[in-house]
Amino acid sequence: MPTARVWSWAVGAVILMWLFRSSLLVGAQDGITHPAEVRALRAIRRTLVDNNKNLSNWNRGDPCTSNWTGVLCFNSTQDDGYLHVRELQLLNMNLSGSLSSELGLLSRIQILNFMWNDISGSIPKEIGNITSLELLLLNGNHLTGPLPEEIGYLPNLDRIQIDQNNISGSIPRSFANLNKTKHFHMNNNSISGQIPPELARLPYLVHFLLDNNNLSGRLPPELSRMPNLTILQLDNNNFEGTTIPDSYGNMSKLLKLSLRNCNLQGPIPDLSRIRQLGYLDLSSNRLNGTIPTNQLSQNITTIDLSNNELTGSIPVNFSGLPILQELSLANNSLNGSIPSSLWQNKTLNATESLIVDLENNMLTDILGSTNLPPNVTLWLKGNPVCSNNNLSLPQLCASRSDNVVRSQSATNSTAACQPQSCPFPFEYSPTSNLSCFCAAPLLVGYRLKSPGFSDFLPYISRFEEYLTNGLELDFNQLYIDSFEWKKGPRLKMYLKLYPVYNASSNTGNLFNKNEVQRIRRMFTGWHIPDSDIFGPYELLNFTLLDIYRDVFVTTSKSGISTGALIGIVLGGIAVAVTLSAVVTLLILRVRLRNYRVVSKRRQTSKSPIKIDGVKSFTYTELGMATNNFNSSAQVGQGGYGKVYRGTLPDGLVVAIKRAQEGSLQGEREFLTEIQLLSRLHHRNLVSLIGYCDEEGEQMLVYEFMSNGTLRDNLSAKSKEPMSFAMRLKIALGSAKGILYLHTEADPPIFHRDIKASNILLDPKFTAKVADFGLSRLAPVPDVEGAVPAHVSTVVKGTPGYLDPEYFLTHKLTDKSDVYSLGVVFLELLTGMQPISHGKNIVREVNVAYQSGMVFSVIDGRMGSYPSECVEKFLTLALKCCQEETDSRPSMVDVVREVENIWVMMPESNMGVSKSIDTVDEKMTPPPPSSSSSSMVKNPYVSSDVSGSDLVSGVIPSITPR
Incomplete structure (x- = not known):
């Protein structure tokens, strides 16, 4: 009897589920997150405002085993038998609210990442309890209040990034205890007071970025004792009346010294002993005296001494610097002659350039030829030399401020590959010059915080090599989509990373799940090695197209404990007999159900939608209008589906967008368009004639536009x-x-x-x-x-x-x-x-x-x-x-x-x-446009990729917002 068969199947299913559940419970205590950390995460969630619902799964299941968004755990249980949170990655998720003091209960966390959100309030002092913490990443928020002294006692802290907030108060002297810290990024805040000289004890500090704050007092000479300091960047502070300590000339590993607009006075110290110095900016101070004549580093790219009170002549040692890109001595009181050796000895290739800005000094003439080599720009406005009627190049006396153009450009050559039409959401990959192919890239917002150059063009190839080596990718997998100089100066880029194409098998259009996770970890864990010339970087966003949400299925990084595995195996043996008894019945039922679904797809469907004021067409009506969607009526195709030209029974010619099954546009976009256009009436908006939502079909019917897009x-x-x-x-x-x-x-x-x-x-x-x-x-x-x-x-x-x-x-x-x-x-x-x-x-x-x-x-x-x-x-x-x-x-x-x-x-x-x-x-609503007998262009479909769903900063799970 059918009833008996159903009843027996149900009983068997219940037994199966009970046995399977019992097997999972074996050793379950070894595979859950520590209760204190679960409570801490829930408390953290309560103080955050999550407008985009990224943390909606934080109220379901266990944090580590249920893959809470942004929560990464250790691969196995620790010594106490529990799983522990290793990373909290909440980058760029539009979170607001405040940071909970319960963060301090994540006792084994290594990375705390809240970058690029809208979080306000103060930094909880309880973070100082997390002795395991290595990366504290809070930059790009609206945090206020002082820096907690407790942070200075974190024994394993490698990097502190609090830049671009509203932090105030002084730098705690306790920060001198951060013996493992390499990176202080505290720029763009309101930090005040004097830089504690005790920080000179820090043995591994590499980057010291405190620009754009309210620091005052003296410039500590003790900083020269930092044995590994490579970047000292203190621009836009107020060290009034302070001179640059002579001891700064002893910083043997210094690559960049930037003290712009710090109200400094006195002479420029001798920096010739810094053999690797590549970038020097002492502009907009009150420095006086002459420019030291000792030979500077051969690695120097930028010298900016403009807007000071310097006197004397231009030193000969500025000639012959092989990679110099910019020499700015404008707005001083320099006199004498301009040596043409500044530019005549330069041999520049197509990507290299040299800017020499000598405006508003007291320079009288040019020694040597005034003929400038290609790619050399000289600015002389405001000097006596410009009153010389014999000057052969009067354009040299123009003002630089009227002609500044920052070099910025996409860089990869695509000459070997012609553009091609790629099916959505793939795009033409410009990185392969041997085999052009369509692929789905990873999109990365990336910024160099303190680069050691003024012009990026000569360094593009070197940067591509540096980054691909750091990411362990092939050189041609990276494409620099664009780059732009921002205030700082900082260099913002948009990068695309493409999968490797396998020509023999014609595969490689997508990164696999593990590779996406690995590349993300390289960025968010700062595993890319530091570079002397490119300096520190910051990740602005890591964006995934829709298609990666399909393949990037979340897997728990916590793993399953040994006890749980044994329990599952034993339970599996216990249910094997029961499972074999019902498997045949299940297979038959699934096949029968699938057959019925397929056979009825054109006969039944979900209840059709009803929108007032918009005509609802039947599938039959639109089929007749297009000769049963004949290929001769098709006028285009895009990511949504195909577009047909149709003629309604009253003679009106229309355009019909027919969604393909599994269309990327989806039901929400279909409903949105109907609901919006049903109440929008303007002569400059396309008119919706009607729609069809039956028999598994979704179609939109528009007025016909004969002149296309x-x-x-x-x-x-x-x-x-x-x-x-x-x-x-x-x-x-x-x-x-x-x-x-x-x-x-x-x-x-x-x-x-x-x-x-x-x-x-x-x-x-x-x-x-x-x-x-x-x-x-x-x-x-x-x-x-x-x-x-x-x-x-x-x-x-x-x-x-x-x-x-x-x-x-x-x-x-x-x-x-x-x-x-x-x-x-x-x-x-x-x-x-x-x-x-x-x-x-x-x-x-x-x-x-x-x-x-x-x-x-x-x-x-x-x-x-x-x-x-x-x-x-x-x-x-x-x-x-x-x-x-x-x-x-x-x-x-x-x-x-x-x-x-x-x-x-x-x-x-x-x-x-x-x-x-x-x-x-x-405007009054326009009448439907008159019908036309032909379609010159495809009015609704283009080859442009559209509708990409860009999801930023969700780690490890990728959830829609």
């Missing part, structure tokens, strides 16, 4: 290039559509994926913003009526269009859309793609703009154009692409400025109607 029309394949007036009209329409989302929609909406392939063009080239699958509702007022400035969310969007601040902080604002639109504006002007062959459009246009060569990047296919209007439009685009959110204009300002440029356009350059709607005019 803006990206298609800007490409070289477009047969009819657009004039500037057409491009400006498209820019204005796009901006108005986004302005409607930000200000008129109720509630307002952040689009989150503005790009040229999501701007569609109707028969009259009216721009319509499309694709709202990634959009998010803007913040709403809280109970007190205040409106938050951002939405905290996982990073999504398209590389090249992503707001850099959103990428790093996960804080989405209306200015994130402004940044993306600014990139679109640059595309309109240049025809370039956001990222192509390692070149970033924002960086390329910025460099051209700053060098006065802006018209060299304008799209030649645009024809004639009014230069004043083009320049104003380009300036607006660059303002939109400012890295700092607050520096970007609002969408209201963007629309008004484009309107102003439109009004400036001369009639002879228009070619389109000049009438416009003002920004204050509220």
Whole structure:
């Protein structure tokens, strides 16, 4: 009887589960986290605010055996039979709140990492109880209060990073007891008082970074006794009336000495005995006397003595320094002649350069030739020599401040590989010159905190070799996507790490799980060896694409104890007979169920959704509109699925996006797009005609846009290039559509994926913003009526269009859309793609703009154009692409400025109607566009990779936010 069979199966299953559970209980006490540490973790969780729900699994199971996010444990039980927390890795997870004093109960932890969050409050003194602690990483938060004296008694501490907080008070003298500490990174705080001379006792200190604080008092001469100090960086403090101790010339291992803007006075000491010195910055002080004439290190790249009170002549010892990149003596009282040997003896290759800044001195002439070799720049403004009418190169008398362009560029050559279309989420790998292939990279935000050079270009290959060796990767697995100098100076980079391609088996598109974990550990554990020239680094983010969440299945680093293993084996023997008795029945039932699921997929499905105001199509209706989704009706394909051109029974031509099974867009994006577009009506937003959600299908039906995407029309394949007036009209329409989302929609909406392939063009080239699958509702007022400035969310969007601040902080604002639109504006002007062959459009246009060569990047296919209007439009685009959110204009300002440029356009350059709607005019819903008989471009699908779910800083488990 069926009932009897079901009953017997159920009884057998219960017996099986009971026996299996019993087997697991054998030795279970040997495989759980120490109860005190469990309580500590729960207390830590209570004081943190976790807006992105990264720690949602901290209330389930055991921390070590259930893989709590960010909790790493030892591989086996310790001497007390319990598992213990080894690392707490909570990097860049948008956590706020405060640090619990219960941290001190994690008695065997080695790494405490809360970098790049929004945590406030003070540093708990109880951290000083963790005698096992090796890395204390709290930088990039909002911590306040003094440094706890108790930290100075941590016997195993290797690195303390509290930089970029609001720490105040003095440096505790107890820190002189940190006999194993190599790295003091305390810059960018409000630390005050004098540097304790007792710190000179530290035997292994390598990096001493205290710049940008409120330190005062004398500069301790005792620091010269530190036997292993390589970087002393104290810029922007106030050692008023202090001289640089002569003993600093005895720091035999010093590589970098940076004392900029410290209110120092007196002479420059003799530093010639520091044989490895590579970087010297004593600028913006009150140093006087002459510059020492002793020979400096042959390793020196940078000498900055500008903005002091130095007198005398330029020493001859500055000539012949083989790798010197920058010599700045500006704004002193130097006199005499300028020796041309400063530059004439230089032999520079294509990546090397030399800047000599001698502005605002009393220099009268140049000894030798004034002909500058390639890549040498000389600045002389404000010297008597510039009044010499016989000077053969008057451009030398220009001001450097008007022409500073920091060298920054992506670096890898891709000449051997042509771009190719890769299936989402893979991308073309530029690192392989022998076998081009599609792969999914690991994305790393990385910053050199105190590099020993002024220009990175000559050191790129050396850096790639250094980092790949440190990570134990092949040289061609690293790609420097971009780099940029920031205040400090610090060098921020975005890196991509690619898996190794195996040509013989055509495999290697993904890193395996173990390799992802290993590479992450190398960064977060600071296992990459220090470098003399590159100095200390910091990890800004470690980002995984969606596909790695599928393969990077969390495994417990704690392992299973021996007792538990024995129990499982014995239990397995005990249940073997029972298992064999039911296995046949289980197999038959699974096969039958699978058969029924497959056979009914087209007959039944989940309950279809219902959205008021939007037509719900049946599968049959859309099948008839596309001739049963015939390949002849297909007009494109993307990560979401295929796009078909269809004709409805009333003759209306539509575009139908049909999701493929297991689509990366997913049900949430499908519902988001329907729900948003059902209530959005604006002439510059694409209209949703309807949807289909039945028989296992998810399809979206849009008005048909016969002129395709803006990206298609800007490409070289477009047969009819657009004039500037057409491009400006498209820019204005796009901006108005986004302005409607930000200000008129109720509630307002952040689009989150503005790009040229999501701007569609109707028969009259009216721009319509499309694709709202990634959009998010803007913040709403809280109970007190205040409106938050951002939405905290996982990073999504398209590389090249992503707001850099959103990428790093996960804080989405209306200015994130402004940044993306600014990139679109640059595309309109240049025809370039956001990222192509390692070149970033924002960086390329910025460099051209700053060098006065802006018209060299304008799209030649645009024809004639009014230069004043083009320049104003380009300036607006660059303002939109400012890295700092607050520096970007609002969408209201963007629309008004484009309107102003439109009004400036001369009639002879228009070619389109000049009438416009003002920004204050509220638009009425447009009627559906008239049907068209052909589709020139694919209006909804592009080859751009979009929708990458970037998850930062979650260790060891990768959880969605």
